Amino acid sequence: MPPEFLTALVIATLVAGDPVIKRTSAGGSSWRFQIAGVLVLTALAAGSIHLASPEGFARNQSAFARMQRVHRGALLPRLTTSQAFELLRDRDGLLVDARTHDSYESWHVKDAIRVAAGVPQFIRLDMLKTTDRSRPILIYCDSGSCSVDQLLATELLDDGFTNLYLLHRTTASINALDVLLRQRDAATRAREEP
């Protein structure tokens, strides 16, 4: 597909560009007109490729659907610390730690429960301790290279949970959420004390 389309694209470019080249040599042409030309050519090229080519998304919608399915964990909303805090505070969200058992035992965000990815469904649901499929669930993972939050989110989507969120993946976000939750608890305790 690409060689033929690319050839057609080069020919179209030359044909479209020819009058402008003549105009330029005769007295100049606006660069704005040329940028508009680039955009029009791009739209034409994108349209022709995806409408006419068997690999194009218009004729191969299963590829698009497959990619969305593969990446459905990664496409979930990723919340900032303040958004995550509001979700937990205002919407009775469940905070889930997707890291390893050792990491969780050594330190975890306050009130987080650990749910392992890659385990059988009955174990996962037992660890989750909720059967409410619409309850907001916020999953976090370690900073940097950790992607197990997406894996767990994908598995929970398969289990029928519909209200899933991921925490922005930096150590600062995780630590800041922990601080906010501890401050909230301290404030609650202070109010309750006589």
Next chain:
Amino acid sequence: MTVSRIVIMLRIAIGLIFLVAAIGKLNDPAKFLSAVYGYELVGPTTGLLTAITLPALEAVIGALLVTGTWRFSASLAATTLAVLFVVAQAMAISNGVRADCGCVALFGPSALSQATLGRAVLLLSVCVSLVLLEWRAELNASSGRSAA
């Protein structure tokens, strides 16, 4: 070697890079869509629109640069795209994303890293040089026309 020859060589080299990048993406649009989603910067719809338009834009810019059509505008568009590549890679790397960089197929599949970011910055600096050289050429040409 005259400046104009350097400009022509730069323009054709960048044009070929864009064409090769476009061919790699057009060969397998689904794989490129996967790479776009892998950056975790856009949602499903924006990701799809990006995966549809970006390779076509690269092909158009590449063809314009190689054929020497609309030289200044094409180099300006190439620079804009290069800025987008650098910003997207920097954001994804700072977010700790580990994904295929979706870069030029010539270099093979490579994970997002400082090296791929460095390559994008190098491409950007070459594009900026080309824009400046083409701009100077445009100014010279227009002053020549005014004098005539």
